[in-house]
């Protein structure tokens with residue numbers, strides 16, 4: 001039994017959050033499997049039409065009484081609508097990313113919604129705490145998706161964030177197994193958020209070719225692409241090679257913007273174009289070599305975490 005401030009805050013059995021991932025968790029299936037197994041399942045609103053989001057929330061709610069969350073990137077052009085849906089449908093937990101909480105948080109507090117805020121910087125984490133968030137997720141530079149601009153690694157970022165705030169901290173970026181979760185708890189975090197690991201499950205809404213490419217990737221096969229734009233960590237492919245070559249050749253900002261905008265996550269995630277699309281994934285892709293049902297994965301992660309903590313504890317004499 002891994003009981004932490006996070007499990008108590010959220011009413012979940014295990015201190016494990018399935019990271020909100022555009023397309024991969026923009027469905028009911030992944031969040032449902034994780035929440036049923038006692039972790040926190042998260043629906044990623046980012047690429048969803050409002051009615052699809054409503055439908056996914058209703059499906060999760062109809063099939064489990066366990067807590068679940070919706071992830072809303074606050075910069076998203078539809079974020080106001082997503083936030084309204086979270087309130088209107090009584091979603092218990094909101095995970096907000098990419099933007100500050102201040103302008104929105106009051107009405108969520110009034111409605112009793114738990115607000116978890118994603119940050120990649122301890123100063124921003126403290127500001128979010130001051131604005132009233134209930135917990136923060138600190139995402140290090142190893143992570144898939146959008147790493148913070150400073151690219152500080154998880155080991156340093158999580159420790160700095162734990163020192164900066166009093167609310168529970170969730171560590172994220174580079175965690176693929178129970179040893180990684182145990183490491184977060186040892187750093188003083190109250191839980192861990194895993195993205196890439198939960199992407200490699202049958203429930204994740206990604207094209208099979210995408211999953212296959214991430215499964216095959218080694219720890220050095222990802223790169224941060226698009227620095228100075230909206231950088232992403234992705235598996236290296238033909239698009240990333242062309243982009244890096246253009247940077248090296250001194251391409252203008254205009255040319256780089258056009259090249260970066262030509263490729264999308266959707267192209268890889270939905271159409272399976274894994275050479276020209278953005279195959280977002282974290283460095284821990286290199287630690288994962290099997291697709292595993294999400295519910296079984298949660299159970300295995302818990303067993304591994306307990307074993308890793310016991311083993312580390314046995315060093316203390």
Ligand SMILES: Cc1cc2nc3c(=O)[nH]c(=O)nc-3n(C[C@H](O)[C@H](O)[C@H](O)COP(=O)(O)O)c2cc1C
Nearest residue numbers: 019020021022097143144145173174195196280282
């Ligand atoms: C394909 C992909 C899509 C993502 N989309 C989002 C998103 O829509 N919103 C968000 O807050 N984070 C997003 N993330 C970040 C994850 O929620 C999580 O923080 C990250 O994956 C953790 O690092 P890891 O991949 O090393 O486990 C995404 C990550 C990946 C791999």
